[in-house]
Amino acid sequence: MEASRPLDALNNARNKRVIVELKNGSQILGLLRAFDIHINVVLDEAEERKEGQLLRKLGTAFLRGDTIILISPAQ
Amino acid sequence: MEASRPLDALNNARNKRVIVELKNGSQILGLLRAFDIHINVVLDEAEERKEGQLLRKLGTAFLRGDTIILISPAQ
Amino acid sequence: MEASRPLDALNNARNKRVIVELKNGSQILGLLRAFDIHINVVLDEAEERKEGQLLRKLGTAFLRGDTIILISPAQ
Amino acid sequence: MEASRPLDALNNARNKRVIVELKNGSQILGLLRAFDIHINVVLDEAEERKEGQLLRKLGTAFLRGDTIILISPAQ
Amino acid sequence: MEASRPLDALNNARNKRVIVELKNGSQILGLLRAFDIHINVVLDEAEERKEGQLLRKLGTAFLRGDTIILISPAQ
Amino acid sequence: MEASRPLDALNNARNKRVIVELKNGSQILGLLRAFDIHINVVLDEAEERKEGQLLRKLGTAFLRGDTIILISPAQ
Amino acid sequence: MEASRPLDALNNARNKRVIVELKNGSQILGLLRAFDIHINVVLDEAEERKEGQLLRKLGTAFLRGDTIILISPAQ
Numbered sequence: 001m002e003a004s005r006p007l008d009a010l011n012n013a014r015n016k017r018v019i020v021e022l023k024n025g026s027q028i029l030g031l032l033r034a035f036d037i038h039i040n041v042v043l044d045e046a047e048e049r050k051e052g053q054l055l056r057k058l059g060t061a062f063l064r065g066d067t068i069i070l071i072s073p074a075q
Numbered sequence: 076m077e078a079s080r081p082l083d084a085l086n087n088a089r090n091k092r093v094i095v096e097l098k099n100g101s102q103i104l105g106l107l108r109a110f111d112i113h114i115n116v117v118l119d120e121a122e123e124r125k126e127g128q129l130l131r132k133l134g135t136a137f138l139r140g141d142t143i144i145l146i147s148p149a150q
Numbered sequence: 151m152e153a154s155r156p157l158d159a160l161n162n163a164r165n166k167r168v169i170v171e172l173k174n175g176s177q178i179l180g181l182l183r184a185f186d187i188h189i190n191v192v193l194d195e196a197e198e199r200k201e202g203q204l205l206r207k208l209g210t211a212f213l214r215g216d217t218i219i220l221i222s223p224a225q
Numbered sequence: 226m227e228a229s230r231p232l233d234a235l236n237n238a239r240n241k242r243v244i245v246e247l248k249n250g251s252q253i254l255g256l257l258r259a260f261d262i263h264i265n266v267v268l269d270e271a272e273e274r275k276e277g278q279l280l281r282k283l284g285t286a287f288l289r290g291d292t293i294i295l296i297s298p299a300q
Numbered sequence: 301m302e303a304s305r306p307l308d309a310l311n312n313a314r315n316k317r318v319i320v321e322l323k324n325g326s327q328i329l330g331l332l333r334a335f336d337i338h339i340n341v342v343l344d345e346a347e348e349r350k351e352g353q354l355l356r357k358l359g360t361a362f363l364r365g366d367t368i369i370l371i372s373p374a375q
Numbered sequence: 376m377e378a379s380r381p382l383d384a385l386n387n388a389r390n391k392r393v394i395v396e397l398k399n400g401s402q403i404l405g406l407l408r409a410f411d412i413h414i415n416v417v418l419d420e421a422e423e424r425k426e427g428q429l430l431r432k433l434g435t436a437f438l439r440g441d442t443i444i445l446i447s448p449a450q
Numbered sequence: 451m452e453a454s455r456p457l458d459a460l461n462n463a464r465n466k467r468v469i470v471e472l473k474n475g476s477q478i479l480g481l482l483r484a485f486d487i488h489i490n491v492v493l494d495e496a497e498e499r500k501e502g503q504l505l506r507k508l509g510t511a512f513l514r515g516d517t518i519i520l521i522s523p524a525q
Contacts, residue, residue, distance in 0.1 A: 399475075409458065411456050415489070433520075436520050437456055437460055437463075437522065438520045439489050439520065442473070442520075
């Protein structure tokens with residue numbers, strides 16, 4: 001995804017699977033459905049993982065922007 | 076809940092049971108009654124859980140937005 | 151207390167006994183006398199508790215909003 | 226001190242002895258001389274205490290609002 | 301990169317390899333594709349390293365500005 | 376220094392020796408030369424102390440406001 | 451450097467060697483090339499030190515303002 005502004009990169013990832021890393025060390029994977037300028041994001045089919053292992057399935061998840069470290073395409 | 080903006084997802088969850096995860100590690104479950112752009116939320120029939128076990132019943136609870144990590148439908 | 155906006159819930163709790171949980175782990179109980187959009191609150195007849203035990207009586211207490219995790223009716 | 230807005234309560238405490246609790250766990254006692262909307266406060270005859278014991282006398286002290294947990298009349 | 305304003309320096313580093321240090325202690329290397337005034341940044345060909353060792357490849361990564369300590373050209 | 380607004384107290388301390396306590400536990404002493412509404416301050420003849428002992432001389436020091444707990448006249 | 455406003459002191463230090471202390475405990479030395487009102491700064495010929503010892507050379511470094519404790523002329 002090529003981008004001149006950071007939010008363009010998030011827009012390119014919309015409806016694709018992403019990994020979201022949180023400040024508390026957990027990773028949430030899911031389909032990126034929505035985001036805003038605070039980097040609040042909504043994932044569908046979300047699940048939490050730790051060191052590659054599934055911890056739990058969340059379904060839809062609203063993540064508050066200020067808890068997020070990075071967002072990257074899931075591989 | 077389909078959404079193009081993150082707060083739409085919260086709106087879709089209004090009056091449904093949600094789980095709210097807080098930065099201090101606790102989980103609050105309850106009916107989502109209200110929220111605002113700071114992600115301050117109000118839950119009814121709220122209860123606090125830790126590792127699946129009920130810690131205490133809170134009734135109505137106002138949660139300050141900046142303590143929230145994620146909000147997800149309760150399963 | 152029914153509410154469409156979070157601050158309505160606080161308004162419904164005015165002059166009633168509430169429990170305020172702080173980020174440092176302490177709980178302050180008292181009569182909710184005032185609050186503002188930062189969730190700064192003022193309690194009367196306030197007392198601090200830890201694990202159900204009275205730690206000290208505070209009388210009136212001004213609590214800065216950004217130290218607050220949740221506010222709930224005292225039971 | 227009766228109050229409909231939180232800052233009214235601080236205004237009622239002006240020129241009276243208050244205890245200010247800080248996020249780092251220390252307590253500053255003194256005469257409340259000034260405050261602003263950020264809850265920056267100025268105390269006169271200020272002294273720092275820990276567990277009821279005097280640690281040191283500060284004279285006048287400017288306390289930055291975002292380090293403050295609560296302000297309460299000294300008893 | 302000579303600069304009179306800090307963001308000019310980031311602009312000079314666009315499309316070059318940079319190292320981004322995060323508050324949680326990890327280092328992300330990649331091509332700087334985008335940034336904004338919050339210092340949100342997007343890297344391509346991003347990889348995470350710890351003490352010089354490759355931890356994982358991220359591809360594109362959106363990094364939230366408030367988790368960043370410093371950005372410097374990769375050497 | 377008498378003051379009705381907190382920044383008046385800092386203004387009264389201008390060009391006098393003050394002690395600045397930081398959130399990381401260190402104390403910086405020096406002549407208060409400048410401050411702004413963020414409580415960013417500049418000290419001259421600044422030195423860092425820990426438990427009354429001189430750690431190092433800094434000369435002029437710019438201190439970012441959000442790292443400051445309190446500012447008080449040096450005694 | 452004499453100053454009535456804190457940023458004047460930074461302006462006086464432009465193109466001079468400064469030491470920047472960060473909240474994570476590290477020290478970055480370098481030539482101060484740019485800064486803004488958030489205290490984002492850019493250093494050239496930057497190097498990181500710990501307890502007087504060179505850890506690594508960074509070349510140009512952009513430092514995010516909210517990670518900075520103090521900025522002082524290097525001695």
